[in-house]
Amino acid sequence: MRSFDFSPLYRSTVGFDQLQSLLDSVTHETVPTYPPYNIERTSENDYRISVAVAGFAQDDLDLEVKQNVLTISGKRAEPEGANYLHRGIAGRSFERRFQLADHVEVKGAHLENGLLHVDLVRRVPEELKPRRIEISAPAKGQKTLEGNLATAAD
Structure with missing residues (x-):
């Protein structure tokens, strides 16, 4: 359960x-277990998704990002006249979805040695980054207000 x-x-x-x-x-x-994939962190704000797409050409693959969801899909056309005695290489259509965190963008994708690599980067806007706030103290002899009374700081 x-x-x-x-x-x-x-x-x-x-x-x-x-x-x-x-x-x-x-x-x-x-x-879903097909196709297998890896997710790695390449630096503090960079990530890479590698999907095993052996047998798929660049034109057979499609990447789409919509509302923080990266969808990788593949559809391969069957070769005409193929007469397999054994078919062990999976070439079936697939669709993989990856939920992306806020401010994570797809930087690029490339196909190399049967692996589709999708590079991602997290770009947090400046206004959302933590910022340091200076703490100031009144200088000696400067008057500060406490309640309704003005006193001299020591």
């Missing part, structure tokens, strides 16, 4: 629809 009931959350929250659907999708029992 691996199902969770998130309905109490739905009754008391507003604007968290994406988070709720993400939680729902994580708890599903069926997890």
